[in-house]
């Protein structure tokens with residue numbers, strides 16, 4: 001299939017171009033589009049056949065449900081039953097933005113979207129291209145991240161092109177996404193609500209408004225110095241092709257441990273993920289992910305660096321760990337899932 005690539009300015013989107021993509025969605029086709037978190041691979045949520053194609057293109061397991069993206073809050077009531085008051089308050093506070101809320105679903109939401117669950121996920125993205133695409137498609141858009149399943153999520157159109165060009169009707173190139181990790185997913189069907197996936201809206205931000213618990217799986221506590229039991233789907237979700245060793249601990253210990261790993265793996269092509277504060281302590285192939293003083297810079301660069309190292313043909317990636325405060329929880333969740341080995345320095 002020929003994939004049409006349409007360049008659109010995310011600050012000032014050309015509505016004529018948006019309408020071309022919206023028409024593809026209306027006709028049951030697939031469009032990859034930027035959101036403020038990562039690129040999504042979208043189809044009309046209410047069209048089961050169209051949504052099914054998303055799973056095929058991504059090679060996504062059929063038991064992993066999708067998020068409905070909406071541009072108008074009224075759609076919450078059309079898709080969800082029993083919308084608690086706290087959801088309205090959270091929507092007022094964090095939408096449009098990187099927060100996904102899970103509700104009991106209404107019949108209108110096809111089973112393929114929810115992977116057979118009785119609940120469904122809804123979010124209103126902030127990116128103007130995404131909002132206008134939904135608006136002109138005149139339907140909610142079901143969209144997972146636009147990567148091949150298991151690979152790092154796309155933060156640039158180039159990443160989407162690399163993974164799925166030729167398999168879908170259209171890719172909107174709206175430049176880099178500005179958060180870089182996916183939305184925070186919270187389940188509002190349980191009491192207290194549960195944070196299932198840390199993301200752009202932090203636990204601390206949510207805590208100011210509601211009583212919420214973090215699901216243990218969201219922290220991804222792998223036993224240190226052990227390889228995850230199954231290196232397959234279960235743990236390695238955002239994985240680069242190269243093996244990734246994640247080193248956690250106090251800064252000085254981490255630096256020393258990473259230097260040791262480099263010595264032990266002499267002869268391999270190694271890529272190191274370091275920070276502004278630590279870059280000078282390692283040899284050559286170092287990428288600076290950002291500053292420890294500003295986790296937003298770290299989040300925004302994470303997936304791109306993993307992909308860049310793959311493109312360079314690196315054999316082994318070694319990354320420093322971060323504090324799990326604020327956006328650090330989302331960053332560490334992705335790094336721990338991507339890692340083949342997690343080491344405590």
Ligand code: TXA
Nearest residue numbers: 035037039040065066067119120121143144145182183
């Ligand atoms: O930032 C984002 O959320 C991006 C952009 C494109 O919006 N989307 C995204 O989608 O990351 P995806 O499919 O890669 O991740 C959606 C997550 C998955 O972990 C899925 O299991 C969970 O949301 N999810 C969706 N519906 C659910 C439900 N009913 N119950 C529990 N988890 C659900």
Ligand code: MG
Nearest residue numbers: 144145146153
């Ligand atoms: Mg994903």
